[in-house]
Amino acid sequence: MAYTDAVRSRFRKILEEVREAGLSKDERYIRSEQGVKIMVEYPRGSEPREVLNFCANNYLGLSSHPKVVEAAQTGLRERGYGMSSVRFICGTQDIHRDLERKMAEFLGKEDAILFASCFDANAAVFEVLFGEEDVIISDRLIHASLIDGIRLCSAKRDSYKNANMKHLERKLQLWKEKARHICIVTDGVFSMDGILAPLDEIAALAEEYGAIVLVDDSHATGFMGKTGRGVHEHCGVVDKIDIITTTLGKALGGASGGVIAGPKEVIEMMRNRGRPYLFSNSVPPPIVYGALEVIDLLNETTELRDRLEENAKRFRTSMAEAGFNLVPGETPIIPVMLGDAKLANDMARELLEKGIYVIGFSHPVVPMGKARIRVQLSAAHTNEDIDHAVAAFIEVGKKLEVID
Amino acid sequence: MSSEMRDKILEFIRDEYLDDEDQVIDEGTSLITSGIVDSFSMVSLKNFLEDEYKISLSDEEASAEAFNTLNSILKLVRTKLGSE
Ligand SMILES: Cc1ncc(COP(=O)(O)O)c(C=O)c1O
Numbered sequence: 304m305a306y307t308d309a310v311r312s313r314f315r316k317i318l319e320e321v322r323e324a325g326l327s328k329d330e331r332y333i334r335s336e337q338g339v340k341i342m343v344e345y346p347r348g349s350e351p352r353e354v355l356n357f358c359a360n361n362y363l364g365l366s367s368h369p370k371v372v373e374a375a376q377t378g379l380r381e382r383g384y385g386m387s388s389v390r391f392i393c394g395t396q397d398i399h400r401d402l403e404r405k406m407a408e409f410l411g412k413e414d415a416i417l418f419a420s421c422f423d424a425n426a427a428v429f430e431v432l433f434g435e436e437d438v439i440i441s442d443r444l445i446h447a448s449l450i451d452g453i454r455l456c457s458a459k460r461d462s463y464k465n466a467n468m469k470h471l472e473r474k475l476q477l478w479k480e481k482a483r484h485i486c487i488v489t490d491g492v493f494s495m496d497g498i499l500a501p502l503d504e505i506a507a508l509a510e511e512y513g514a515i516v517l518v519d520d521s522h523a524t525g526f527m528g529k530t531g532r533g534v535h536e537h538c539g540v541v542d543k544i545d546i547i548t549t550t551l552g553k554a555l556g557g558a559s560g561g562v563i564a565g566p567k568e569v570i571e572m573m574r575n576r577g578r579p580y581l582f583s584n585s586v587p588p589p590i591v592y593g594a595l596e597v598i599d600l601l602n603e604t605t606e607l608r609d610r611l612e613e614n615a616k617r618f619r620t621s622m623a624e625a626g627f628n629l630v631p632g633e634t635p636i637i638p639v640m641l642g643d644a645k646l647a648n649d650m651a652r653e654l655l656e657k658g659i660y661v662i663g664f665s666h667p668v669v670p671m672g673k674a675r676i677r678v679q680l681s682a683a684h685t686n687e688d689i690d691h692a693v694a695a696f697i698e699v700g701k702k703l704e705v706i707d
Numbered sequence: 708m709s710s711e712m713r714d715k716i717l718e719f720i721r722d723e724y725l726d727d728e729d730q731v732i733d734e735g736t737s738l739i740t741s742g743i744v745d746s747f748s749m750v751s752l753k754n755f756l757e758d759e760y761k762i763s764l765s766d767e768e769a770s771a772e773a774f775n776t777l778n779s780i781l782k783l784v785r786t787k788l789g790s791e
Contacts, residue, residue, distance in 0.1 A: 460750050462748040671742060
């Protein structure tokens, strides 16, 4: 036992600072399955009540979809609960490989490989592919898991201002003679702003300067683009994005799991050298069955992503008409800009009182002075749900003098 | 010399990190603690200083403290130039 009072008091002091800065992570208990209508216990210990959920990444409403739940139950019955093994020892069922093939096909890539999460996929991908002679040039707003993945790799690093193509081109010029490979890294959708990376322009620059492009499409796979393949489809560059990483933990059923899709050599390198792949347990069979069902559903019809697109439009239009300041965009992530951190938190709290579950984001998650409420639409929201949310926003917005 | 160095580095920082043309920064503006430069994008500032002044900065030297203000950056570069 060396967990001394000194150690304890140091940790306590840090936690105290976190609390004082108002940055404590305060989890709210949901007493129902995930969905558009959920039962939330808040404040802690109070009677759970039904609210409309506008803050999940449940973009297609598949988290508790009857067909997905049923498929997972079948998986549980037919293939058991867990694998108790990494993939290469005795953790690979034929269904794991089926899902990898289906994901590759869905994303328009040669092959794909499954991870326990997209965080793991991003932690694996750079270290395997790049070394000291290479440079990774990343957008300044990429997800934390990409940053950590890049940090794990010995390649040189550089970055460009968010979605700023002039700046990216300057970086490409700077590095083109100085590196063996150049890899451009971006999120497909930037989840705090709900804006897209200009993948068509990135692909064109990559071609001109001979760079590899890696996109994390976690907030797009399943619904962006005409058939929901992602931002690369939306931008018309399915063939020009080399590597895609994405998650099964958002639109695609929301359970867990990550995917890397790309050229077959890249995938084979991951299978042989990806540390989170080699040293972490296999995705459980019920989740694999569920994800297979999700991909089948999305291949059958674009109904869900079409509905999501309409829902996002409906919300954006009504909120803009009401006078709210939104970040313009084409995604179902819609930030309502408020500026002040306290205002964002007050507004989110008042909206929850009115049965609308949204979250306020402030510094350091978003830049100082750019606090906001982030609203996320789902295909499972009805028109009434959306109108109800807008009405609540208007009422609270007037009360807090955000709108006239 | 020194005001030339100051102007040059300031121009690089503006160009490399600021989105908003009107944002005012000077020798004392905290770059890191204010989030203008984060620990990840700091590397381009390091590359720039190394290239421009033909110096080599170790990871310890290129610390968040040393890069926090233009003043501390100038001090670091001058120390390096003096010692090389
Ligand atoms: C862009 C992006 N990449 C990766 C992840 C991590 O995905 P997972 O939950 O599968 O680890 C997230 C989720 O927060 C994300 O938003």
